[in-house]
Every structure is written in structure tokens, then in C-alpha cells.
Amino acid sequence: MKKGLITLAATLALTVGCAHAADRVSIGTGGTGGVFYAVGAGMADMLTAFDNDISANAEVTGASIENVRRVSMGQMTIGFSSGSTLYAGYSGEDPFEEKQNVLAIAALYPAILQVAATAASKAQSMADLKDLRISVGPPGSNSSVLAERMLKAHDAYNPDKIQYLSYGEATNAIKNGNLDASIILAGVPASAFIELTTTTDSKLVPINKENGEKLIAEYPYYTMTHVPAAIYNGNDVDTIAIGDPVILFTSKDADEDVIYRITQTIFDNLDTLGKVHPAAGLITKEKAPKTPIPLHPGATRYYSE
CATH class of the missing domain: 3.40.190.10 (Periplasmic binding protein-like II)
Known part of the structure; x- marks a missing residue:
């Protein structure tokens, strides 16, 4: 028992x-x-x-x-x-x-496609990026794919000027004077852009809303969004952007x-x-x-x- x-x-x-x-x-x-x-x-x-x-x-x-x-x-x-x-x-x-x-x-x-260019480049819009030295993110990354689509939507795609660098490499290249602009796809705030905007005179570049809406019509999984004001040093207004x-x-x-x-x-x-x-x-x-x-x-x- x-x-x-x-x-x-x-x-x-x-x-x-x-x-x-x-x-x-x-x-x-x-x-x-x-x-x-x-x-x-x-x-x-x-x-x-x-x-x-x-x-x-x-x-x-x-x-x-x-x-x-x-x-x-x-x-x-x-x-x-x-x-x-x-x-x-x-x-x-x-x-x-x-x-x-x-x-x-x-x-x-939202992971936001964020674009920053140096003050010396005088870039005020996506169209101004056509003749600048730009990094769009690592090759084959979601960042590079969306960045290329966005550049084409703004008639600013110039393969001779595009580089495929990691976000950290792109920030260092701008600091060393070897790059004019960086495009990244990330949540905000992104550490690469925190460093970039606090150590250089780089500013965010907005997309054109109409061109962004046309891109979304072709690729409906993207969304219109914005980078909030004051997220990055020296950027005091909301910056219109595209999100994945x-x-x-x-x-x-x-x-x-x-x-x-x-x-x-x-x-x-x-x-x-x-x-x-x-x-x-x-x-x-x-x-x-x-x-x-x-x-x-x-x-x-x-x-x-």
C-alpha cells in the first residue's frame, strides 16, 4: 500500500x-x-x-x-x-x-527611411541628392532597396554616386569628408544619426509627399510617416519620410x-x-x-x- x-x-x-x-x-x-x-x-x-x-x-x-x-x-x-x-x-x-x-x-x-546630408552639400530635397556622394545602406538590405526606389521616385537615382556602406561606415565617411549624405532604414532615434547630427553639421532631408504617395501606390506595404522634431540635434521640425x-x-x-x-x-x-x-x-x-x-x-x- x-x-x-x-x-x-x-x-x-x-x-x-x-x-x-x-x-x-x-x-x-x-x-x-x-x-x-x-x-x-x-x-x-x-x-x-x-x-x-x-x-x-x-x-x-x-x-x-x-x-x-x-x-x-x-x-x-x-x-x-x-x-x-x-x-x-x-x-x-x-x-x-x-x-x-x-x-x-x-x-x-515604423522603421523609417531617414536621409541626412551635410550643410556643405546644400541639399534641401531628395532631388538635390542626384549629384551627391550617397550611401544607401549595406548591399541587398531593406535600406538599400527602399532608398533606391525612393531616389528613382524623385528622379535622383545616380548609380555612379551611390555607395553601399553600413550605417556606422557611412557616418564615418561623412565625418572624414568622403561622403555627402547617408540614407538609413531604422527606428528612431537611430544611433548612427544621433552621432552624425551631433558631430557634424548634417541635417535631415524630407521626401516629397506626392512622390512618396506614388511609391506607396506601387508598393502598398510602405507607409507615409515622419521623423519627429527634435529627435536629432539641429532638426527642429517634423521631417516627412517613408516607412517600412x-x-x-x-x-x-x-x-x-x-x-x-x-x-x-x-x-x-x-x-x-x-x-x-x-x-x-x-x-x-x-x-x-x-x-x-x-x-x-x-x-x-x-x-x-
């Missing part, structure tokens, strides 16, 4: 333990120095703290393209991606060879209840999430459902409530 009771107790303990086992949620982010990782790590901590049935962790990855592929294959639960890359994955467009198994959870914050919003997404096969609880926990605790990084403070419940691909049923259920 004693042996039987011990066995029963052990079985009950195991059963209770299994009943309360937390769902493991892995979040695909980006490099440790990027905004994806900063917000994703804060999100993982918050999900674990506010939902007793979730144990979340942020994974360091190569960002959007890797995240889309790995979430699609079920290697991670949710991930961060630019809207343009997620749309390409969902549609099976370059750089993806086939349609990816993904659905959206929420539009988070950051999207939180999951696989089509993800459990509806788990995705519902993830969505609920995030958006019922935005004040907490907003403290991890300035970009997270831009996330709103109103804009969240406006994603470039369809929403997962778990997210739809939360928004409909």
Missing part, C-alpha cells in the same frame, strides 16, 4: 506539473545591437512575467529574412520582420523561392489560443513594453491590425474583442 501511495503521489505530481507546463515561445529578433533585439528581449521578459503559461525567450538572428524562413518552418514561434520582407515571404517573391507559411500578429513601430513598418508575425500553423494570449499580453501591457526602447513606445492598439499580410486567427480574435 505504501508503495502504491508513493506511486500515485508521483503520478499526480507529474500530471499537475504537465497541466501547468508553460508554452515555450521563441522570438526571432536580430543582432544584439539592433532595435529588433531590444524590443524582442523586452517582449520575451514581459510575456514570461505576465502570463504564467508562457515561457518566452528572444533569439539572436540575422533579422527579417532569416526570421521569416525559420518561423515558416516552425523553428521559432514568432518573429520580427520589416513589412516589405514579410510581404515578399507571404507572396513567394524575391528573395524567397516559394510562399512562406506565415501570418501577421501586429504592426509594431516592423511586423510581429507567426506561422499559419501556430496554436490559435497561444497567439491570442501573446497578442493580449502585449497590448494589455503596452505601458510596460514601451519602457524597453523608444521604438516600443510607438506601438499602438489602433495601428496594430494594419498589416501587409492577413492576420493570424488568434490575433484577429483579440482585436475583434
